[in-house]
Amino acid sequence: MPAPTTTPIGVVLARTAKTAGRAFDHALAAAGGSQPVWQILISLKTRPVANQRELADAVGIQGATLTHHLNSMETTGLVTRRRDPANRRVHLVTLTPDGEQLFLRLASAAIAHDERMRKGLTDAEITQLADLLHRLTANVTDNPDTP
Numbered sequence: 001m002p003a004p005t006t007t008p009i010g011v012v013l014a015r016t017a018k019t020a021g022r023a024f025d026h027a028l029a030a031a032g033g034s035q036p037v038w039q040i041l042i043s044l045k046t047r048p049v050a051n052q053r054e055l056a057d058a059v060g061i062q063g064a065t066l067t068h069h070l071n072s073m074e075t076t077g078l079v080t081r082r083r084d085p086a087n088r089r090v091h092l093v094t095l096t097p098d099g100e101q102l103f104l105r106l107a108s109a110a111i112a113h114d115e116r117m118r119k120g121l122t123d124a125e126i127t128q129l130a131d132l133l134h135r136l137t138a139n140v141t142d143n144p145d146t147p
Contacts, residue, residue: 013136024113031109033102036061036069037078038110041103044079044095051090052081078102 021035028038036059043058044050050058056066070093073079078099084090095103118126 009136020117023116024110027109027113028106031105033106033109036065037073037102038106040066040069040073041078041095041099041106044093044099045103049092049094051084051092053090055093073099 025035028034033041039059039061040055043055047054047058052063052066052070056063059066061069070079070081074081076098077096079093080096081091081093084092121129
């Protein structure tokens with residue numbers, strides 16, 4: 001089999017995703033947060049009171065992992081948890097004023113990171129890139145058995 005003449009697109013995509021993810025981690029850390037904390041905060045901003053199961057589903061993590069993050073966030077005063085009066089087995093999570101402030105700092109960092117990622121790209125190129133990424137996703141999820 002001859003050697004490829006170009007780097008496989010999956011390798012380029014994986015390297016790009018890793019580099020972009022690290023840069024985003026760094027931007028959030030500089031603002032006092034992390035990706036898991038950002039995901040939890042943004043989820044709570046769109047649903048101001050959520051039970052832990054709904055929050056885990058929204059963030060896309062396991063309940064035990066969410067509990068670990070919420071324990072830390074509660075200790076640092078970013079969220080509160082209380083039992084749902086309608087179902088005492090369920091905990092409701094809400095942002096505190098400190099959580100709101102961190103959300104604003106992380107939102108600014110996320111916006112700045114997005115602007116940095118878009119630097120030098122036109123709106124048309126951004127639209128095309130998003131379309132291409134969606135198509136790549138469809139290629140690997142719609143027909144997983146197709147070579």
